[in-house]
Amino acid sequence: xxxxxxxxxxxxxxxxxxxxxxxxxxxxxxxxxxxxxxxxxxxxxxxxxxxxxxxxxxxxxxxxxxxxxxxxxxxxxxxxxxxxxxxxxxxxxxxxxxxxxxxxxxxxxxxxxxxxxxxxxxxxxxxxxxxxxxxxxxxxxxxxxxxxxxxxxxxxxxxxxxxxxxxxxxxxxxxxxxxxxxxxxxxxxxxxxxxxxxxxxxxxxxxxxxxxxxxxxxxxxxxxxxxxxxxxxxxxxxxxxxxxxxxxxxxxxxxxxxxxxxxxxxxxxxxxxxxxxxxxxxxxxxxxxxxxxxxxxxxxxxxxxxxxxxxxxxxxxxxxxxxxxxxxxxxxxxxxxxxxxxxxxxxxxxxxxxxxxxxxxxxxxxxxxxxxxxxxxxxxxxxxxxxxxxxxxxxxxxxxxxxxxxxxxxxxxxxxxxxxxxxxxxxxxxxxxxxxxxxxxxxxxxxxxxxxxxxxxxxxxxxxxxxxxxxxxxxxxxxxxxxxxxxxxxxxxxxxxxxxxxxxxxxxxxxxxxxxxxxxxxxxxxxxxxxxxxxxxxxxxxxxxxxxxxxxxxxxxxxxxxxxxxxxxxxxxxxxxxxxxxxxxxxxxxxxxxxxxxxxxxxxxxxxxxxxxxxx
Amino acid sequence: xxxxxxxxxxxxxxxxxxxxxxxxxxxxxxxxxxxxxxxxxxxxxxxxxxxxxxxxxxxxxxxxxxxxxxxxxxxxxxxxxxxxxxxxxxxxxxxxxxxxxxxxxxxxxxxxxxxxxxxxxxxxxxxxxxxxxxxxxxxxxxxxxxxxxxxxxxxxxxxxxxxxxxxxxxxxxxxxxxxxxxxxxxxxxxxxxxxxxxxxxxxxxxxxxxxxxxxxxxxxxxxxxxxxxxxxxxxxxxxxxxxxxxxxxxxxxxxxxxxxxxxxxxxxxxxxxxxx
Numbered sequence: 001x002x003x004x005x006x007x008x009x010x011x012x013x014x015x016x017x018x019x020x021x022x023x024x025x026x027x028x029x030x031x032x033x034x035x036x037x038x039x040x041x042x043x044x045x046x047x048x049x050x051x052x053x054x055x056x057x058x059x060x061x062x063x064x065x066x067x068x069x070x071x072x073x074x075x076x077x078x079x080x081x082x083x084x085x086x087x088x089x090x091x092x093x094x095x096x097x098x099x100x101x102x103x104x105x106x107x108x109x110x111x112x113x114x115x116x117x118x119x120x121x122x123x124x125x126x127x128x129x130x131x132x133x134x135x136x137x138x139x140x141x142x143x144x145x146x147x148x149x150x151x152x153x154x155x156x157x158x159x160x161x162x163x164x165x166x167x168x169x170x171x172x173x174x175x176x177x178x179x180x181x182x183x184x185x186x187x188x189x190x191x192x193x194x195x196x197x198x199x200x201x202x203x204x205x206x207x208x209x210x211x212x213x214x215x216x217x218x219x220x221x222x223x224x225x226x227x228x229x230x231x232x233x234x235x236x237x238x239x240x241x242x243x244x245x246x247x248x249x250x251x252x253x254x255x256x257x258x259x260x261x262x263x264x265x266x267x268x269x270x271x272x273x274x275x276x277x278x279x280x281x282x283x284x285x286x287x288x289x290x291x292x293x294x295x296x297x298x299x300x301x302x303x304x305x306x307x308x309x310x311x312x313x314x315x316x317x318x319x320x321x322x323x324x325x326x327x328x329x330x331x332x333x334x335x336x337x338x339x340x341x342x343x344x345x346x347x348x349x350x351x352x353x354x355x356x357x358x359x360x361x362x363x364x365x366x367x368x369x370x371x372x373x374x375x376x377x378x379x380x381x382x383x384x385x386x387x388x389x390x391x392x393x394x395x396x397x398x399x400x401x402x403x404x405x406x407x408x409x410x411x412x413x414x415x416x417x418x419x420x421x422x423x424x425x426x427x428x429x430x431x432x433x434x435x436x437x438x439x440x441x442x443x444x445x446x447x448x449x450x451x452x453x454x455x456x457x458x459x460x461x462x463x464x465x466x467x468x469x470x471x472x473x474x475x476x477x478x479x480x481x482x483x484x485x486x487x488x489x490x491x492x493x494x495x496x497x498x499x500x501x502x503x504x505x506x507x508x509x510x511x512x513x514x515x516x517x518x519x520x521x522x523x524x525x526x527x528x529x530x531x532x533x534x535x536x537x538x539x540x541x542x543x544x545x546x547x548x549x550x551x552x553x554x555x556x557x558x559x560x561x562x563x564x565x566x567x568x569x570x571x572x573x574x575x576x577x578x579x580x581x582x583x584x585x586x587x588x589x590x591x592x593x594x595x596x597x598x599x600x601x602x603x604x605x606x607x608x609x610x611x612x613x614x615x616x
Numbered sequence: 617x618x619x620x621x622x623x624x625x626x627x628x629x630x631x632x633x634x635x636x637x638x639x640x641x642x643x644x645x646x647x648x649x650x651x652x653x654x655x656x657x658x659x660x661x662x663x664x665x666x667x668x669x670x671x672x673x674x675x676x677x678x679x680x681x682x683x684x685x686x687x688x689x690x691x692x693x694x695x696x697x698x699x700x701x702x703x704x705x706x707x708x709x710x711x712x713x714x715x716x717x718x719x720x721x722x723x724x725x726x727x728x729x730x731x732x733x734x735x736x737x738x739x740x741x742x743x744x745x746x747x748x749x750x751x752x753x754x755x756x757x758x759x760x761x762x763x764x765x766x767x768x769x770x771x772x773x774x775x776x777x778x779x780x781x782x783x784x785x786x787x788x789x790x791x792x793x794x795x796x797x798x799x800x801x802x803x804x805x806x807x808x809x810x811x812x813x814x815x816x817x818x819x820x821x822x823x824x825x826x827x828x829x830x831x832x833x834x835x836x837x838x839x840x841x842x843x844x845x846x847x848x849x850x851x852x853x854x855x856x857x858x859x860x861x862x863x864x865x866x867x868x869x870x871x872x873x874x875x876x877x878x879x880x881x882x883x884x885x886x887x888x889x890x891x892x
Contacts, residue, residue, distance in 0.1 A: 061654035066690070067682045092643060092677060132655060133662040135678060 010179035029160035041115035063137040075100035085143040122146035201228040265376035395563030403434035459500040489528035498612035510578040519548030547602035643675040647696030663853035684752035702756035703824025704880030715829035722864030725825020726800040727757035729818040740768035746794035761797030
């Protein structure tokens, strides 16, 4: 890199020195001119003072004698004195009586108040009264010729300028040479510094020495080595920082992915307890939007969240949650809340579709940027399962208690009293029938439990002709007494389905049994196999149709619930598990249960099965 | 008509007013015969000049002339308002230029003939054929000297004129002349070393030496100016002046004193005519 001369130290030094020298030379020349002016002025005044008394003395007598010829002669002689331009004498009343060097009849020039070399022509006009013993005899006026002084001043100025120019040129050359000698090593230092600046941190050592510049070079060498070492350390630290940053970035991305993909919701609060972050799961669970949540104070956030709950009072605000944590964990420990949350499970049920049930947890933090993290876990299904289990147990116990109560009551009567043989037979028959009901319930419960437990793992699927299967079911099915025989309608060709034959036959039996039970007044019960197409893609249906009591649409929708009974009168025997078992079996077959019913007109239940190719 | 008279009166008065203004601006010129050097004469009469300036309320200047003849010529030409000159020129001015006499000094004016103390002069005839030094052809002392030479039958004497009495003394000491003429007063005022090397060969009778005469254009102011001169004589400056120059003060001039100098006045008149 090259600098313009006036941007270098050398250039500035030279320019400064030349400027100072120029100023000093200007002052010198100006002062010389001033001194010349003053000296010449003084000399002129002295000359005038020397001339005047002599002339005055010489003129006194002729003036007193009115001897103007003598006066003229004196003036003519005096005008020959070098430096006098003209001489003139006026009498006591101001009339010109004699002149020399001045045109006759021409008015005399005005007298100069001060000495000046700038008059044109250059002349110093003076006037002195000629007096003797206080009597004015006249006035002597004369002009000192200043041409020589003006020429001398001009010569002084021109020669002074020439000398100054020569001095400046010589000084410039000398100063430039001195500057080069002085700053040569500085130039090397500059080059080395620029080399370092361009990234080469190990420049060639610059010359060292014992003088100032040499010590500067030594210091620069030490500095450049130290810089190189420090830069290596910085590079190493920078690389380590980059690795850490990459690791942190990776971890951040992982955490972001975890948070984004997590089914659980997380809301973090900053040190001022304002919502700082919430992951997508939270917004998905709560239906809240990001813009309305981020930045909220925890109290407002609590209120907003409580407002979204089915029962706002069920949601404790964050302050209460923190106070609970604080009670179990003294402040300062910071971490932790899972143990605290185990003390009391905090659930909230959100309003809106789906009735989401969320489990809340709060984790306090001592980190500078995060004060606490609130997390939400979707427990809707878990809660529903728990509820269903409880309900199932309640129903099962209720269903078992009814026959058991009957058995217990008749057995107790028979032990307490004596009855006739017919009565005993009747009672025993009741007990027997109730026991059978209990066994049926227990068997069906076992079947259902087995199905739930194994989830189809014990099913043995194979291609089965649905029509053949139906015929086998009918063959083994005992039509209740007083009821009409089944009406069978199967296609002529085989309808192959993929099914576990025994399980599918159980499902068919169950819907046949229900068809007869809910047709207390009789009526035709028909069973048919439906296969609309001949290809392997069209599902195959096994449909049982009765003309019994029928159901409302609500009842039909709940038919497959466990222990759900359309008949609540108790006149129709049943466990309420049959259709549940049918539904479970069909789901494990990949099929569906279709129920069409009309209250008072009858019900049609169709089991839709996946078609299969004929066995080889 | 009356208006015309007023205008005529103003027109007549204007020149008089202009003259009065001119007179006030023009210095009152006192011419002193060159009995000594111009510097001595000017310094000598300064007390009088200042006194008259105060009395006349106008500038007063003391002037002289290069020599007696020129002084006489200027005086005759009415150049002076007051002329202070020797008696014979005063007589000439009185007769030929209508000057009015004022006064003169108490001290007698005498002319002396001087020779060098070491001179071999014993009697006037010793001066025969020698050079005699005078002040001016028309000065009283020179005319008296010429008359003295004539009365003493000194023949072939060559008269050399110089401008001042000092010069007469110096020339006599240098041997440039065998005798010289000057007033007694001037002789007594010579520097002692010069005076001591001279001796008086002859001395005149007392004459009217320096006479004040007034130009006739100031005839109306004659009495006032005369009174002013007498008043000046009473001032300390005048007394100092009289004492310093051994003049003894002023005295009135008798008419006969000037008449007695008619022969010398005639000599001056002849010189003036020759000069023309």
